[in-house]
Amino acid sequence: MKRSSLIDRHFLNNVFFNYGSQLIIISAGFIRVTLITRHAGIAVYGMVATAVALSAMLTNLMTFRTNEAVIAFYKRGQSIGDPNLCYLSLVAGLCLDLAIGGLLCISVVALSSFIADFILKDIELRSGVVILGCAMFANFLRGAPAGLMVAEERFRLINSLQIIEALLKLLILLYIVISNISMTFDLVIVSTLIPAVVVTGIMYYHPIAKLIGPLRRATIPKAQLKDYFRFTTSTFLSSTLKAANLNIDTVLLSALTNPVIVGSYDILKQFLSPLSIISGPFSSQITPRFVEAVTRKEPDIIRETIKHTNLLLTRLSILVIIVMTPAVLAYSQWNGLNFTRTHYIAFSVLALSTITIRRMWWCRAFSVSTNPKISVQSGIISSFALPISVVIFASLVGGLIGTAIGMLINSLVLTWFWSNKLKEAF
Numbered sequence: 141m142k143r144s145s146l147i148d149r150h151f152l153n154n155v156f157f158n159y160g161s162q163l164i165i166i167s168a169g170f171i172r173v174t175l176i177t178r179h180a181g182i183a184v185y186g187m188v189a190t191a192v193a194l195s196a197m198l199t200n201l202m203t204f205r206t207n208e209a210v211i212a213f214y215k216r217g218q219s220i221g222d223p224n225l226c227y228l229s230l231v232a233g234l235c236l237d238l239a240i241g242g243l244l245c246i247s248v249v250a251l252s253s254f255i256a257d258f259i260l261k262d263i264e265l266r267s268g269v270v271i272l273g274c275a276m277f278a279n280f281l282r283g284a285p286a287g288l289m290v291a292e293e294r295f296r297l298i299n300s301l302q303i304i305e306a307l308l309k310l311l312i313l314l315y316i317v318i319s320n321i322s323m324t325f326d327l328v329i330v331s332t333l334i335p336a337v338v339v340t341g342i343m344y345y346h347p348i349a350k351l352i353g354p355l356r357r358a359t360i361p362k363a364q365l366k367d368y369f370r371f372t373t374s375t376f377l378s379s380t381l382k383a384a385n386l387n388i389d390t391v392l393l394s395a396l397t398n399p400v401i402v403g404s405y406d407i408l409k410q411f412l413s414p415l416s417i418i419s420g421p422f423s424s425q426i427t428p429r430f431v432e433a434v435t436r437k438e439p440d441i442i443r444e445t446i447k448h449t450n451l452l453l454t455r456l457s458i459l460v461i462i463v464m465t466p467a468v469l470a471y472s473q474w475n476g477l478n479f480t481r482t483h484y485i486a487f488s489v490l491a492l493s494t495i496t497i498r499r500m501w502w503c504r505a506f507s508v509s510t511n512p513k514i515s516v517q518s519g520i521i522s523s524f525a526l527p528i529s530v531v532i533f534a535s536l537v538g539g540l541i542g543t544a545i546g547m548l549i550n551s552l553v554l555t556w557f558w559s560n561k562l563k564e565a566f
Contacts, residue, residue, distance in 0.1 A: 146429040146445045147422075154295045158421035161299035166413050168306040173410055175313050177403070177475060180323040186399030187260050188328050189406035191269070193387035193394075194259060195276050202244050203283065205375035206233035208427070208508050210287025213368060215428050218291070219435070227358035228368060230347050233284030236372070241280030248273030259394065260325075268326040271333055278336040285343040288350070295425055301339050308335035374512035378519050389543050392530050397539040404477065405540055408487045411464045411471070412494045418456045419498040422449055427505040434509040439566035446502045446562070457495045464491075482540055489544035496551040503558045506565075514561050521557055526550040 176185045210229045217225030248255070252269040256262060260269070289298050312331040316323055394402045426445070433442050468487055472479035507515040530546030537545060 145448055146426065146433060146441055147449065151425060151429075154293070154425055155421040157296050158299050158424075159417055161303050162417035162420060164303050165306040166417060168310045169413070170410060172310050172313055173407065174475070175310075175317060176323065176328060177407075179317055180325075180328070182403040182477070183399040184323070184325055184328070186394070186401075186403030186406070187262070187265065187325055189390060189402055190260060190394045190399070191272055191325075191329065193390035194255065195272060196387045197391065198244060198248065199276060199280060202240050203280070203376070204236050204240065204372045205378070206236050206283035206372070207287030207290065208375055208504075209233055209368065209372050210284050211291045211427055212371060212431060212508055213364075214288060214291040215431055219432070222361075223355055223358040224361040225364060227351070227355045228360050228364055230284060230288065230351060230355070231360060232368060232372075233287065234347065237281050237283045241277045244280055245273045245277035248276060259391070261399070262325075265325050268324075268329045271326060271329045275329065275333040275336050278333065278340045281340050282343055285340075285347050288347050289343075290424065291428060293425070293428060294346075295421075298424075301342060304342075305335040305339045308338065371512060374516060378507075378512065378515035388527055389530055389547055392527060393534065393539055393543050396531075396534055401539050404479070404483060405486070405543065407471075407477070408468065408483065408490060408540075411468050411487070412490060414460045414464065415457055415494050415498050418460065419453050419501040422453070423501040423504065426502065427508055430502075430505040430509040442502075442506070443562075443566060449501070450499050453499060453501070454495065457498060461491050461495070482538065486540040486544040489541065489548055493544065493548035493551045496548070496555055500555060500558055503554075506558075506562065510565055514558075518554060518557055522550055522554060525553045 173185065176188060210233050213229035214226045217223065217227075217229065249270050252266045252273070253263065255269045256265040286298065289295075309331050312334060313323070313328070316327055316331070321327070390402060390406060393405055430442060433439075465487075468479070468484070471477070472483070503518070504515065507518075526546065529549040530543050532542075533545040533549075534542030536542060
């Protein structure tokens, strides 16, 4: 990277560590998918994929993105030497996580029969949905602790905890297989709940240590409360809109088709998950540096960072697709999935869509550091473009290919929107 870029040697060292971590995580996840598919069947895996997609949607529907509020306000407090601002970001964030997370869990439990019958299409899965609600609560509580880690650029700790969680999920499933226990939907969800509770408990040590240590004498600055809640309101609206399109492709496909097709679609997406390894570290690590660059009024360095990182990501993404394409064919034959030309066309369209959307790695950091309302506008556009395009093309072309085309159209629309916003800002 050029010297004018925000990507320096320390940043890249964290990126490479993240690459190694994500490789382990995705490998563990891939083995986990294989175990579920082979020992429980692709229909059960389709139900699990639908449950995970629903979980992500509901979480984004209710979250105030306290992690981003902590990044913005804690980092600002550090920069100007104001511990009260740091204290505000942590206390308000932890309280919001607890209150909204509890409401989310109660809502899922109350609607468990409806979710099992209407979405998963099996009323007997109600108990598994209740367990899913508990897992969602454990994950929801991570907002503020995760934001603190990012604000202090403790990315290796974040990655290490993600590895622990992924390996624990895999080990629990391996235990089920080795013990000859019948693998059910409920047991698969339990295998996500236990690691979620363990990792969330570990993450809470850091903010608690801050509050009873360096920040124990700090108080909440009342003058900053209005600014804080204005920020979190914007991020809440953005997340609510994002909930309308995050994993909506899987949920819509489930409503339009059946668990077998959903399972096949999600497996195709799993083969594209290495693209997340490539762009993920840049997206997760750049926000604090964008905030600093905007504060110093250095737009050129942001533009240079985006330009050169996108060039690198595009080259690496093409390489990943070249490797993954024959891997999909081999996996289909090995597991007897009998993928047809339809599956491979859908995979090609999904690959193009994923490459396009991964080039937008900078958008959230740009919005947080300049104007959170931009993400709200993006969410509104996507909330219309994605479901409409998916439903139309899934009906015209077929479930798999049509859903993939809908995803591609949405990616292109968002690319156009964010590119214009970047030009307007700088």
